[in-house]
Amino acid sequence: MYKLIDSHSHIDEIENTDSVIAEARKNHIRAVIAVGTSFTSNQRIMALAEKYPRYIYPALGLFPWNIADDNFQDNMIYIRENIHRAIGMGEIGLDYSKGVKERASKEIQKSVLRELLEIAKANNKPALIHSRYSWKDCFNITHELNHTKAVFHWYTGPLSILDKIIESGYYISASPSAEYHEEHRAAIKAAPLERLILETDSPVTYHRGTEFRYESRPADVVRTLNAVSEIKNIDKETVAEITFENTCKLFSL
Template sequence: MYELIDSHSHIDEIENTDSVIAEARKNHVMAVIAVGTSFLSNQRIMALAEIYPDYLYPALGLFPWNIADEDFQDNMNYIGENIHRAIGMGEIGLDYSKGVKERASREDQQSVFRELLATAKANNKPALIHSRYSWKDCFNITQEVEVEKAVFHWYTGPLSILNQIIESGYYISASPAAEYHEEHRAAIKAVPLERLILETDSPVTYRRGTEFEYDSRPADVVRTLYAISEIKNIDRVTAAKITLENAVRLFNL
């Protein structure tokens, strides 16, 4: 048998938390990293972590597009005041997709990202990094700030940058999209198992627009496990053991 950690869940966006966690436990999920994205989200995450101690671990963060929120500075202050109570800094990063850049310029995103990374470094917290269409800049800025611990979540970028991520001692995380997403599968195939952790990004909807569409939950990290086992041609028990050890090491669980 094996145990798993869902290293990236927006569980504050999911209703019926009790049943969601009960389902996760039945699927051998021993812990969930709950990531924040905004002022309200971070407060919810911290409250949930108190309800489910030693199971739900909070990470405080800010989505790039939430830089435009009216309570942006309140959130930055909240993160600074509470990061010592969290297991990590995330979800943070850059997003160069068109809709996000219309809300927050590259320059503003990079400025905030640097500030949050510096806070993570000062508090010895791992950074959970969102890098959509911004892989190179995310990596370079993380290096510039000299962050020691980081995971590039749901990585789909170039393998050349992936190699730099690996050489720097950082991790990437695999999501249930590993079942079908070509770029994500390529990254998982290329990364050493010792630099890989598992996640769901729940409640993200996977296989959208198909008959197999579903809204993910932390229990679906089992699907991620099955997918990476298939991609890397290793048995599930071994894959679970090593990715669990990686997550425990990264988050100091």
């Protein structure tokens, strides 16, 4: 049977971790990379990683929305002090959707991203990058800082920027929206399998019209696998094997 890793889950936001992990194990998920977004979530993730060693692997991050939090500076300090205990830095990035820009301007978001990437680079940690409507700036900043390890998570941007991402040695990750989201499907189709990893971004709710709607769990990385296999017309076993190896390599698992 396949071995899978969910490379991006907000598992701290899901209740009943025991049963969620039992379900993931039943579906051959060998590990979950838990991404932090705030001071509170980073601490929760570190606690979960301690509770489920060699299953939940922590990444520490700061979602652009949370730059406006009162404890933003506490989080920056927490990340600096604890990054050596994590396997990566994320979720970090830029978000140019209106609501987020109103909380933190593009310029502020960019300066925070630079600071975080410098920390990641200094500690040799891969970055998990959120790049909604900001694909070009996210790529440019990561590339300019010469941080060599990054995954552009749930990539839905232009294929011209995807080419640069791939040329520079970075990865993209596929989410369960690969079942229906046209831009995401186009990116998955264009990216070589050697630069793809799988994720859920759980507990994101995925829906397509009235056909389905569900709140995702790490076990849903199986849906991502199936969709990627269909898009790339490569058998599931090969997709599982290569993406598993890619994830282990990127995160030194």
